[in-house]
Amino acid sequence: MNIKQASLATGLSADTIRYYERIGLLPPIERTDSGIRKFSDKDIAILEFIHCFRAAGMSIDSLTSYMNLIPAGDKTLLTRQRILQEEKNRLIEEKSKIEQALKRLEQKLADYETSLAQFEERLFKEVKEEEQ
Secondary structure (H helix, E strand, O other): OOHHHHHHHHOOOHHHHHHHHHOOOOOOOOEOOOOOEOOOHHHHHHHHHHHHHHHOOOOHHHHHHHHHHHHHHHHHHHHHHHHHHHHHHHHHHHHHHHHHHHHHHHHHHHHHHHHHHHHHHHHHHHHHHHHO
16 A cells, blocks of 8 residues: 555554654555555554554654564563553543543533523513513
């Protein structure tokens, strides 16, 4: 599959895919004799993995460190596990912050709803009084 097809398959732009390859986040992609990238299913799976972690906010540096450890095999398992655990901890903390923000927004919206109900009650009371 070419870069356009890889882009459609992963949801990443062609420029992003080229960038990931250029900085070494993505292993070098096989090319045709004319220089066109030829993505394998394995390349697509790697791109989807990268896309998932980038969407979750993992830094390029952390992800590059992780990806560069994979070819070394089992001797890097603990280091890779540590990187993923740190990422998990960061996401849990971020989730907690988001949940706190949501609680505050819900309370603020409830305040507005109460205020709106009181305003409408006064408004309709005034309209009734004017009719009398």
